[in-house]
Amino acid sequence: MPPGNPGRLVRSLAALVLVSTAVLPAALELAGPPPFGVIGPGAAVDRAVPPHTAQRADLGSAAAAPTVDIRRTGDPANRITLVLLGDGYTADEQDLFRQQADRAWRSLMDIEPFRTYQGFFNIRRVEVVSPVSGIAETEGRGHNATPLGMHFWCEGTARLLCADEAATARYAGDGAGPQYLIALANSAEYGGAGGTGVTTLAGGSPDAGRIIQHEIGHTVGDLGDEYDSAPDDSDYPNLSTLNADDMRKKQAKWWRWLGAESPDGAGTVGAYRSANGLYRPTPDSVMRTLGSAYNLPSREAIIEELYRRVRPTDAPMPPPGEVSGRPRLDVRPLPLAGPRQLRVDWKVDGVPVEPQAADRGWLDTAQLNLAPGRTATVTATVRDTTDWVRDEAFRDRYMTRSVSWTVTG
Template identity: 30%
Template sequence: MRTFVFWIFLLVPTLLSAQNSYNTYFKNHSLRFDFLLGGNNEEVVVYPAETKEEPYWGGNKSNLVDPFNYGSYRFQVFDLKSDSLIFSKGFSTLFQEWQTTAEAKTTKKTFYQSAIFPFPKKDVKLTIEARQWDGTFKTIYTTNIDPKNYFILDEKVDKFPVRTILDNGKPEHKVDNVILAEGYTAAEMEDFYADAAKVSGYLFDTEPFKSEKSNFNVRAVFAPSEESGTDVPGEHIYKNTYFNTSYYTFDLPRYLTTSDMKKVYDAAASVPYDQIYVLVNTERYGGGGFYNFVTVCTADNELTPKIIVHEFGHGFAGLGDEYYNSSVAYEDFYNLEIEPWEPNITTLVDFDKKWKNMIDTDTPVPTPRKAKYKNTIGVYEGGGYMAEGIYSPYIDCRMNTNEAEGFCPVCQEAIRKVIRAQTK
């Protein structure tokens, strides 16, 4: 009992310090800095769009500086007077994937993004950084923000109907998922809410989300579309929907994404949120997930229970794809001379930072893809869209195939770490 009390006394100052740091620098709502990422396969440029004040901050108030170093990009917020780092967040983008396609070698494009952080009380410096081929970050944009600047938009948030699917407590102590309706007409509102509850059930039927369910809140926001469904350009099908989702991203039939992120952010601002999930009213197979950006998935495909879990693994925990024999649009996606940032794949360049401590001493490294190792944590060649040079921790996992029973132990632990960081 005395030992327990002793540790409580040690912990309380740390928690109070983190809370005081938040109260020193931030208010209890958000600042949204919208920008375009533009360029081609060799260059990236940030084009500022607009800055907005939003009514909620759904994130943790203790872990303000990102502890994971995940993502192909990150933004950092510094107190301008002291130059102290007071907030940071890693994220991934559709633009970075597009840069690795053949089209990017001959064309320039822009993609809509946003840096969202607690609304500052004092002047701050915002930096946006891109991960380089060697794994380091390079600053590609810097600006100072005066929170009293009257050009920061303070508009009323659009009023969309909201239904709570799961409520386990205050947003700052929970992972807050917002599910947005896409391709549901006004007459299909109840269908959307039923689908939102259904797909949430799929997620919480899967470990580790099942045992961590009490650490989540889920809210569904209904943004009505003029037509049901979504675009399928390869079949000349075009629907007038609220978030303009589309299959055939990068000309891949199954790749379902949205390029209208401004509308996504505006609708999500109706509630406190950490993760955005766009639920598309279609029976077709498909989806897409991007770390700390957006997850998109269909509502009614027979494989939806598998797809939502896989894509949310990308969007929430930064998990990498472990498959290595499927058709993708990417070229030279990973540098085999460095360790990838995703927690569930490795080049063995710096394996000590990955799951090395979870491997039994009698398991060979690399580990043969043989039946005797079916349920063994190891180092199996193949992953990250490449058959050679990249390794994954399990023969099969939800980040590899739809046939896998669920996440492997390494992916489960990676997910739990993110949950702990966002809820402590």
């Protein structure tokens, strides 16, 4: 599971409240600033709210819950695994959970930058059978009857949907690499949460697909809510107390992006002041209105977090070091969705060479024509050249990898 401050949970609460009034029925609109636990675009409160970990009766063996790898793009040690778990789904409702889980992850992969970087994710489903159908939806009702203990009214906030993080982690199990846990509640109510060890959403809500797009922004990108009534917490990459001029002077926050045109039509990146006094990068985004897109500084923040957990290549074949004969050298860059792929540059003894492979991912050393007994150092450098990242120091450190072989003819 990704590391995180339990206080992030509070910040994510407002996420659900951020849904535009055109989408929300009037009864769901808030008259004032949302309470610190609301699941909307994510409340940006700096209070630490400990996850619900109350001791309760064991409702079944976590080891007995069927686990299904529904999408595998590569080695789990170098992928992020999204683990989808359900709560409040009985044995007869597992088909419903499967359908709602599929809708959730497909909705996530339908928004940039997740669409382009979907090859960085494996997806696993854990079919947790509940003895009862549904979860606690009303204030004051007990919430220990389901395996993951999911319930609304977490910390007194109606739309804040919490789960027992210890129980969820137990059912998810250990993975070979990093994992993000996503818990779906068998409920059609509007709610969710993000920013902690478990991202939650109501699986049966008509807005479930848009909710996960927003909440994952909290969890993966450490993004804050950009709507007017969010708490005035600027401790996020997409929120600031500085105006555009001060950002440039101090080279702070999203200063590299100022003046850039957002590719989603959300306007020019600047410093747009919300009613809570904080500046946001664009007039609108998915962290402000459900169904929108991530603005450019938020895309960059998400991509950077992905690369903090995933290397740009899988293990090269053969392993770097000394090789003999005429082997094929495969650097194995991670695939991207779409025409742009990670750039691969090859050098032999420091001199650039062009591989025969159209995808540039491998080099046939037979083309080097090495004399018997002669050695050469072959180096492959893989680099993500996306213009969605402007921090070149980060690109050099995390988004670039070089490997070398010493080839003997």
